[in-house]
Amino acid sequence: MESTTHDVIIIGGSYAGLQAAMTLGRSLRKVLVVDGGKPCNRQTPHSHNFLTHDGHTPAQIAAEAKAQLAAYPTLEFLEDTASSAVKNADLFEISTIFGRKFNARKLLFATGIADVMPNIKGFVECWGITVIHCPYCHGYEVRGQATGVFGNGDGGYEYVKMISHWAGGVTLFTNGASTLTDEQTSKLKSHQINIIETPVAEVVHQNGIITNVKLADGSKLPLAALYAHLPFKQHCELPMLLGCELTESGHIKNDGFGKTNVNGVYAAGDCVDPLRSVASAVRGGMAAAAFINKELINEDF
Known part of the structure; x- marks a missing residue:
């Protein structure tokens, strides 16, 4: 050829x-x-x-x-x-x-x-729409709304700290046992940032728009956006x-x-x-x- x-x-x-x-x-x-x-x-x-x-x-x-x-x-x-x-x-x-x-x-x-997407129902369908990675790209559009951060340890701590600047209320989903230090945990709680260790079972959505996050124990938490560094x-x-x-x-x-x-x-x-x-x-x-x-x-x- x-x-x-x-x-x-x-x-x-x-x-x-x-x-x-x-x-x-x-x-x-x-x-x-x-x-x-x-x-x-x-x-x-x-x-x-x-x-x-x-x-x-x-x-x-x-x-x-x-x-x-x-x-x-x-x-x-x-x-x-x-x-x-x-x-x-x-x-x-x-x-x-x-x-x-x-x-x-x-x-x-x-x-x-x-x-590399986690094996969580609904995650892929919402990626880039309401499951997002960058507050400079998307944070203004979901400012002041109930927001989740998918992360853990030092990375999760720094991430949720940054996202809290845009969000109306922030929940950190560690998706299992927290690896935050005691000092980090205390600091987040002092800023009314909830830490949930129960694994995430599903991102419930309508055409990529999150309505809530369902946990492994069956409980649900309403959210407008979920940030994730994958x-x-x-x-x-x-x-x-x-x-x-x-x-x-x-x-x-x-x-x-x-x-x-x-x-x-x-x-x-x-x-x-x-x-x-x-x-x-x-x-x-x-x-x-x-x-x-x-x-x-x-x-x-």
Whole structure:
């Protein structure tokens, strides 16, 4: 099969990937964006805290971005999923699940992360709607309302402390025996923050909108929102197969501007950035693309 060579292949076409494509297109680079069309925020009804797009749907933002990118003739989009990536001499070869092959001098992974959901009925259906992770993205919309935090230990303590700034009343669900210190427990109780150790059995909802949380003992607690920091894994294994190192948190290690430990391989967006917001993803995509372009200039000069 004949291969096509690009300056850069971007794997992942959400916010970081789209911004990187724009930056590289404006840098006169031949770019291919390979995207499977399953962004991690596909259930989220509205995106917030992104200047000029506050309250727009994720799909609206992506559609407008793609319409603007159509003005750059060196950009190409492919609805497909990368299945392998190998380094051959000075080029990377990408294969897709539909049998296509492409070559590029540089790779940029903007593939995001995959949340590992707890085995709790209703949790998945509410994720990104009323089971949420970020108060800067969603906190204003549920301000002053009865709010739960799903967490435990030091992480749960810091999380519930932050969420209490937005919430009208907060309950910490440790989903089992509390691992809070005595001092942490006392501090939370002094702020009228209830701690429930009984495991959560179900997030009761109507079309993703929480009505209450049902506990293992059958009791129910009305809630408007439930915050959760979930464990995650990399959505795409290809960076690690190429030799990219991960941080202790599980993100792809980079130099702050997207460059990984593997020469020619960059990463941007949620796969590297714990801030996990549209604005942060856009920033990361732009920075990585600018440094990729600089690296290409240096090699060709």
